[in-house]
Amino acid sequence: MKVAKKTEYGLRAMVCLALSGGQKQAVALPVVAQAEQIPEQFLDQIFAKLRRAGFVKSVRGVNGGYLLSRPPEEISIGELVRVLEGSLSPIGCVTEENSDPGDFCGRFSACHTRNVWLRVMNAITHALDSLTLAEVMHDDVEVRQVLQIDSVSP
Template sequence: MISQKAKYALKALVALARTESGKPCAIRDIAARERIPQSFLEQILIELRRAGLVESRRGKDGGYLLAAAPSEIGLGRVLRIVDGPLAPLPCLSRTAYRRCADCPDEAACTVRAVFLEVYETTIAVMDRTTLADALGSAAGETPWSSAVDTSSR
C-alpha cells in the first residue's frame, strides 16, 4: 500500500501535468482542487523539487511546474522518492538491499521466491507507467492492462 504522502504527491504531479505547459500553478490552487492539506503539499513539493521532478517560480505569477514532460516521469520513481524502497522484503530491494537476519539461504527461501515474481511484475508496471499514462487512465484508458495477463486468473 502506498502512503498518503505518495498519493498526494501523485495527485499533485497529475494536477501539474494538466496545467498549461510552462505556466506555474500555485500551491493553494493545487491543494484546493485536489483536497490536499496545503502545509503537507508544500513539504511534498519541496521534496519533489529537490529530486528534480518539479521546478518552482517565485513572484506574483509563481508556483510549481513539472521539470520534465509527463511522459518522462515514471510512477515508480515518484513512489521511491516519496516512500523509499518499494520491495516487500529487504532482500528484494534494488536500492536498499539488506539480507534478512532470519534467512540462512536466500536461494532456498520460499518467502523470497513467492514475493520475487509479484515484486518484479509490480515494479515493471510502475516503472513503465508515467504521468502521461495516469492522465490517460483518468480519461478511461488503461495503459498497464497489457502488462499483466489476467486471462488465467
C-alpha cells in the first residue's frame, strides 16, 4: 500500500493539532503548516475534508483556527486514513465496500492469490484501527526500535 501525500500530511497535521491545542485551543492553519512544513493551500483542502468528516472544528475570528472535535483517545488512525486515503484495499477484488469482486476480475471465485490480498488488507486494517491519535502523539519510540533494527558494528 502506498500512502498519498494527503494522508501523510493529514496525519502529521492532526498530531500537531492534538499536541498544540487539542480540543481546548484553536490553532491557526498557518501555524500547523509551518510547524509540519506542509503547503498551506494543500493543508486547507485536507482540513476541509477532516472537518466534513467530523474530526476537527473550525473557529472563526482573531483567535480562530482548528481544534479537535473529539479527544485524541477517541480518534482511530484507521478512521483518519480511510477518510483521507479511501479504501485500504491493496487490490480491487478485496475492497471494503460491498461491491461485487467479479466487477474487478472474473477469476475471483477460483483465485488462490485473492486470500493473500485479503490477509494484507486485514493486517493493515487491524494495525491502523488499533492505534489512536493519542498513542501516536505520545509515541516516543525510536524508529530503530519500531523497525527492530539492531546496530551493526563493523
